[in-house]
Amino acid sequence: MEMLQIIFLTVLMFFILVTVHEWGHYYFAKRAGILVREFAIGFGPKLFSYKRNETQFTLRLLPFGGYARMAGEDPELVEVQAGQTVALRLTNDEVTKIYLDRLDSRKNVIRGEVVRVDLENQLQIELNVDGEAQVYPVHRQAMLVSKAKETQIAPKDRQYGSKTVGQRALAIFAGPLMNFILAFILFWVHIQMAGIALPPTHLEIGEMSKGMPAIEAGLKTGDVIESINGVKVGTDAQKMIDMISTSKDKPMQWQIRRGEEVRDVTITPREVAGQEGGKIGSTIITYIPTRSASFGESFTESGRAMVDTTDAIFVGFKKLINKFSMNDLGGPVRTFEVTGQIAKQGIAQLTQWAAILSLYLGIFNLLPIPALDGSRLIFIGVEAVRGKPIDPNREGMVHFIGFAALFLLMIAVTYNDILRLISG
Missing domain, CATH: 2.30.42.10 (PDZ domain)
Structure with a gap:
């Protein structure tokens, strides 16, 4: 029973840390009017998924992080092109669904060949229906339906790239910011539980x-x-x-x-x-020994813990850079192992550890490594200086290479952790 409790607390802690981070991206992206297509915890195959309003909330198999996928950040996977035969479903004289396959089985629709389509600015689609061209207005939340999957269109003003530099920077920085706030709160809770050291x-x-x-x-x-x-x-x-x-x-x-x-x-x-x-x-x-902390003291001590832990994290980064070793890196396996050991010591110690991990997650994501938030902020900063954005395809390639490198490193570190556990 104790082992099940430790596993539950460990999984819950990681779930909270990642969810808070991604919620920061999600919330400020929504406030800026960006369409957030998916809010995911983990990567890989879906374990659980449900849709609320415009966003698909997903729990995935591999607990290596998460993401808030915003419209316009990556190339759209579903597109409509001139010359393509589609079927339209209208509601109140506006297109609400555009069917791309199984056209013969669709009922109460208008079929035709696409002459012209604009789903970003004019929100119109022109079809050749029985030799006659007809233009249909498209609803701002119309769905593209293909292979039994619905994808909401993203008008230009709902896309990530259409927002101001400040709005995009805030949407990206909000993830680490939420981790910093969570770390401060957890340090405060720990001090309230454990007291002030004498x-x-x-x-x-x-x-x-x-x-x-x-x-x-x-x-x-x-x-x-x-x-x-x-x-x-x-x-x-x-x-x-x-x-x-x-x-x-x-x-x-x-x-x-x-x-x-x-x-x-x-x-x-x-x-x-x-x-x-x-x-x-x-x-x-x-x-x-410890003594109880007052409400105000907990704020002061939390701030001091934030500063001291931040300093220790950067000292660790410096040592890792000066003398790199795979044995000094810990992936999900080692982190789960250490978290389990700390969970045995009690909820106060686990709360402090969660605060440290939350702070570390926020700092790590701000490092200028491709695919991380810090790298995205650098691209936004360069755009602010230049007065025009960098080619999205080039930026996307940089982030893709960075993500692939980080993923391969994660696999190598996890493999090393497993070998270490087997060898004792």
């Missing part, structure tokens, strides 16, 4: 590994470490780890406190294959 008071034993000296010596999780070989350890965890490391195969005299009882314990660190120095098979925890 100066550390002592070191204690954490999780222990079977068959290792810590368990063999009778230590238990939560034991407070008073001294080692007569030396007070205080709250310096690194000092203690160094003492253990340099004491391989040498008995150490520990004094621990368990509740009100003080005990003397002899423990001998030993070597672990593939690791240097002595090990006792236990994590060492620095105990940090």
Whole structure:
């Protein structure tokens, strides 16, 4: 039951992070009047889908992100061309459906050969019906029907490219912005639950590994470490780890406190294959007491957490650039693994982790990497400077190549994560 709960919380966390990001794109695109064709969480085959108003909401198989597909961002997959035979269904003298196949089975329609069609500006279609040309006005929300699938037309003023630089920039930036807002809220909630940290008071034993000296010596999780070989350890965890490391195969005299009882314990660190120095098979925890945070303090501490975490994220980017290694990258598998471990620690820790991931997602998407939001914002910025847009086909190719490269990298990282799990 606990494992099912952890899986549920992990999946729910990722669902919320991605949904909030894509909702930012969706909401501000709709406010700008852009037709959002699909709001998707995940990629690949559909698991669940329903349509509300003009947008298809979809849950897909691969949990690698999501997207809000706006009209005009990519070439339309369904088009009507001159010389093509179609069937029209009219409602109140306006075309509401344009059928592109199975024309003989359509009832109460007008069939003819397309002479001229404009579904972006004039919203008209001219048909040759029994040798006579007739012009029909097209409704702004008319549907193109092909292979049992309906695709809504996108008049020019409903397309992404028709909007101002500011409107498009806001629609793109809104995704990361929502992640920043969510991160701040989650940090605030975490501080309300966990409180504000006070100066550390002592070191204690954490999780222990079977068959290792810590368990063999009778230590238990939560034991407070008073001294080692007569030396007070205080709250310096690194000092203690160094003492253990340099004491391989040498008995150490520990004094621990368990509740009100003080005990003397002899423990001998030993070597672990593939690791240097002595090990006792236990994590060492620095105990940090907390106090309740006021409503206002939570805002201040949330801001500080945002700044500190942002700094740590960029330090990580810098290290990765200076010394790239596949082992330093983590894909969905490793992220799910770490999230599961954190979920075991409690809802407060999971909330903090979700805040960190939300902040990371927002920052990562603003990097100037093709296919990410940062790259799209750069193209918009160049357009603002030049006074005219870059060729959409060239921009689309850049984003396609970037997406393909990121997807291949994701596959490689996931493969590496799976191998790491199998090898232990």
